[in-house]
Amino acid sequence: MDTQCAECGARLFEGADWCTQCFTPIGRAHAQATPTPRFSTAAGAVEKLEGGPVTTLAAPARAVPWYEQQPVDSAPPPPPPPAEPYGPPGLSPPGPLPVGSRRVEVDGSVFRTGIAMVALGAATTLVMAVWGATSHTETATVLRVGLYVNVALYVLVLDRVVKRARQISFNPIWTRGDEMESLFVGLLVGGGLATLLLMWSKATTGRVAVDDGINLIVSEGTVIRIGLAFLLACVAAPWVEELLFRGLLAESLQPWGALPAAACSAVMFAVWHPQALFPLVAGLFGGHSKDFAPFVYYVICGLVLAAVYLARGLKASIAAHTAFNGLIVVMAVAVASGPAQTITDHGIAVKVPGSWRVVPLAQADAKLAKSPAANMIDMTVQGPSGAGLMVMHLPVPRGMVLSADAVAANVASSATASMGFEVSETQRVDYPMGQAVRMKAKIAGHAGALVLVPADGRLWMIMLMSGGSARATRDFDGILQRLRLPTPQTGVGNA
Secondary structure, three states: OOEEOOOOOOEEOOOOOEOOOOOOEOOHHHHOOOOOOOEEOOOOEEOOOOOOOOOOOOOOOOOOOOOOOOOOOOOOOOOOOOOOOOOOOOOOOOOOOOOOOOOOOOOHHHHHHHHHHHHHHHHHHHHHHHHHHHOOOOHHHHHHHHHHHHHHHHHHHHHHHHHHHHHOOOOOOOOOOOHHHHHHHHHHHHHHHHHHHHHHHHHHHOOOOOOHHHHHHHOOOOHHHHHHHHHHHHHHHHHHHHHHHHHHHHHHOHHHOHHHHHHHHHHHHHHHOHHHHHHHHHHHHOOOOOOOHHHHHHHHHHHHHHHHHHHHOHHHHHHHHHHHHHHHHHHHHHHHOOOOEEEEEOOEEEEEOOOOEEOOHHHHOHHHHOOHHHHHEEEEEEOHHHOEEEEEEEOOOOOOOOOHHHHHHOOOOHHHHOOOEEEEEEEEEEEOOEEEEEEEEEEOOEEEEEEEEEEOOEEEEEEEEOOOOHHHHHHHHHHHHHOEOOOOOOOOOOO
């Protein structure tokens, strides 16, 4: 009669002394043990022993053989490697939204962050503008300080944007679709838009330029100024502005719909740029002529960049922004370092370096354009770092004969003092346009130079407001050598 092993539960045959499964010795008393009889009823299984209490016997657990046992001191599996960085520091890669999910309300904190950053940028620019207008600091110095202030502003805004991105419940969408294809689309859109604008500016104004701010930065031609222009336009602006206006603002406003989100972020993008905001404010509240063109221009650029973001993601819009600004900076550097050009106005002809260009009097000096002296101004030219060159003719009493000697003897008279000039270092100079008197002067408290030329019964004044630009001061000598005044026979100078 066979039974079971008390240790492992294996079947034992009659007369066995060892368990064939776990090799446990088996005594005769154990071998003769019989299983407990079991009875079942309709109400449930009940085990009953005659004359004893009701009990339930559980089968012993099977012991694991030695050859199946696993070592208990085995090392745990190594942790997975950390994920590679995705995007700028502090921003985690966005996960796809579940199918059918949609944000039901706009994140107001993100919108307030955008307004605060735009207000900070406008306040910074306003402080710099007031400082330059109310002090005797030269324009070149104000511009140079403004470049470093803008770098600091972009760093501050980037820090705030990254911190805000860590706190919100959504992440900017970095790429939609294939990454390389998205980058190519961004570069194509940005470069194509810049090319069209450059061609349009050439066709309408005769010169290649669409951003006066970049022209002012690179016009000095120094390596530091050109490097700062590339840093601000091709690195700081694309990353900071796209993260703020597209990655946060446009993305947070998508519950309103794609078009309202793009339009709102584009308007905020235009307000962020002072060259678009200040002409609009001056026209609406300052009594100046209304010029909405710069504001509309930046709104259109913001709409294009928002469309690229919504279609292809943040990497594509950053690529488009970089390509657009990069092409503008390259063309501005090419023009500033390009060959000289001849310009004419009111019979005056002059050959100037590539960084100089004719500007309307209202743009050069709005206050002077409204004064009676505006009728005597024949040419206004703008040069490096905002330096200005003005050619005008002064009234001469009838019958009075002018000469360089007579002008030199009377330069300290009330005639020049009444015009706000502080004259010094007077000298006579011979130029191709005739004998002249050249003076070093301060004009409205700023460094400059005056040249008076008596010619054909007129007294011509050539005025340089250098604004502290070293390049403009050097260029002035060459310009005087190439400037031609109108002649009685032709009425037009010959440069």
